[in-house]
Amino acid sequence: MCLALPARVIALDGADMAVVDLGGVRKRISIALVPEVQVGDYVIVHVGYAIGMLDIEEAEATLKLFAELTT
Amino acid sequence: MKYIDEFRDGALARNIAANIAREVKATRRYSFMEFCGGHTHALARYGVADLLPPNLRMIHGPGCPVCVLPIGRVDMGLRLALDAGVILCTYGDVMRVPASDGLSLMRAKARGADIRMVYSPLDALKLAVDNPRREVVFLAIGFETTTPPTALAIKQAAREGLKNFSVLCCHVLTPAAITHILESPEVLQYGTVEIDGFVGPAHVSIVIGSGPYEGFAKTHRKPVVIAGFEPLDVMQAILMLVRQVNDGRAEIENEFTRAVSREGNARAQAVTADVLEVRDTFEWRGLGEVPMSALQIRPEYALFDAEQRFDLNYRAVPDHKQCECGAILRGVKKPIDCKLFGTICTPDNPMGSCMVSSEGACAAHYSYGRFRDIPVVAA
Numbered sequence: 001m002c003l004a005l006p007a008r009v010i011a012l013d014g015a016d017m018a019v020v021d022l023g024g025v026r027k028r029i030s031i032a033l034v035p036e037v038q039v040g041d042y043v044i045v046h047v048g049y050a051i052g053m054l055d056i057e058e059a060e061a062t063l064k065l066f067a068e069l070t071t
Numbered sequence: 072m073k074y075i076d077e078f079r080d081g082a083l084a085r086n087i088a089a090n091i092a093r094e095v096k097a098t099r100r101y102s103f104m105e106f107c108g109g110h111t112h113a114l115a116r117y118g119v120a121d122l123l124p125p126n127l128r129m130i131h132g133p134g135c136p137v138c139v140l141p142i143g144r145v146d147m148g149l150r151l152a153l154d155a156g157v158i159l160c161t162y163g164d165v166m167r168v169p170a171s172d173g174l175s176l177m178r179a180k181a182r183g184a185d186i187r188m189v190y191s192p193l194d195a196l197k198l199a200v201d202n203p204r205r206e207v208v209f210l211a212i213g214f215e216t217t218t219p220p221t222a223l224a225i226k227q228a229a230r231e232g233l234k235n236f237s238v239l240c241c242h243v244l245t246p247a248a249i250t251h252i253l254e255s256p257e258v259l260q261y262g263t264v265e266i267d268g269f270v271g272p273a274h275v276s277i278v279i280g281s282g283p284y285e286g287f288a289k290t291h292r293k294p295v296v297i298a299g300f301e302p303l304d305v306m307q308a309i310l311m312l313v314r315q316v317n318d319g320r321a322e323i324e325n326e327f328t329r330a331v332s333r334e335g336n337a338r339a340q341a342v343t344a345d346v347l348e349v350r351d352t353f354e355w356r357g358l359g360e361v362p363m364s365a366l367q368i369r370p371e372y373a374l375f376d377a378e379q380r381f382d383l384n385y386r387a388v389p390d391h392k393q394c395e396c397g398a399i400l401r402g403v404k405k406p407i408d409c410k411l412f413g414t415i416c417t418p419d420n421p422m423g424s425c426m427v428s429s430e431g432a433c434a435a436h437y438s439y440g441r442f443r444d445i446p447v448v449a450a
Binding site: 001002005006008030046047051052053054055062066067069070 | 075080087089094108109135136164212214277326328329338339430
């Protein structure tokens with residue numbers, strides 16, 4: 001139920017709406033909950049609404065953490 | 072897909088598994104509860120259980136909104152659709168939840184009730200605009216992730232002066248459910264259900280932030296690691312929990328830093344607080360009545376509250392006698408402990424709610440894990 005996916009904003013589209021691209025699929029969603037988004041940002045999309053933004057630097061840092069070896 | 076595939080990488084998964092294996096102490100056992108159905112699904116679908124050491128056990132929690140929706144709530148929707156003649160719209164998973172008299176919303180639809188599956192509350196609003204002479208009711212369920220969109224839809228309906236739209240609000244709250252589990256007799260009387268820590272919610276935490284969990288670390292001395300819903304996220308969170316247990320720490324840590332902050336999404340919280348307020352009590356399937364654990368529509372928006380508009384009353388209905396969903400949702404039993412599992416209760420014909428959503432503990436085990444229970448014999 002809480003399924004949500006990161007998608008890239010490719011256009012702002014009227015009041016509180018934006019078009020996102022998810023692996024080639026485009027969809028018009030509401031950005032009323034994250035009004036600060038800009039074209040090129042990644043947002044987390046859930047039931048047709050962006051509920052948050054994805055921090056690209058943090059994503060890269062987490063991936064590096066996965067690759068660490070513990071001793 | 073970007074920022075999804077990288078978090079499912081097999082080589083990195085084996086690296087994290089090796090780290091976990093190196094760090095667990097052979098002298099003790101580790102039991103962690105993954106609260107969310109999203110984590111249950113990731114563990115089952117990607118075979119993460121097979122990569123964990125034998126002395127580390129994952130217990131499935133009640134964080135699947137479809138699974139904890141009691142029969143009585145689905146019955147309210149059924150009455151609206153069958154007797155009041157409304158267009159009832161809801162999310163896909165709700166359609167198959169078993170209700171009274173052998174019915175579900177799907178079966179009621181087959182009998183002619185006007186029930187529509189929607190992807191978004193925006194679709195429900197559009198149905199109301201397109202059908203001005205019909206009453207449109209949105210049966211809204213979900214945790215804090217799903218609540219702000221419902222609140223926004225109600226505000227939009229008020230702004231546009233929609234006269235035929237209302238919401239049957241069944242939104243529930245995560246921290247209340249975790250507290251309830253921690254204070255249940257099974258956990259307090261140490262031994263029935265051992266929980267050393269929690270894998271904390273992913274998308275719920277985007278909205279509410281990591282702050283609301285700080286109480287559990289303090290009052291109940293349980294570590295919580297907030298984790299994303301991809302398999303590597305869950306594995307890394309398990310590693311972080313193992314480290315906390317080894318060090319004797321009980322802290323809130325955040326593995327899902329790419330989306331979760333301490334404060335969460337302030338705008339989403341404000342919209343929710345503007346439209347919805349806490350209910351005194353709400354029945355959860357498996358947990359029973361839990362005080363202050365759900366939301367209802369504020370009196371200012373009473374016009375959009377289906378419970379008031381149609382004078383609906385909640386009537387509790389017991390589950391099927393042999394269904395173990397209740398015990399499974401509390402972490403007391405596993406799906407295979409239920410007599411109905413895989414026999415008469417399957418994803419095609421669910422008897423209990425845990426078999427409905429792919430995030431339910433029973434559906435996840437049926438789809439991805441049931442052959443693990445059968446010993447391999449030489450041909």
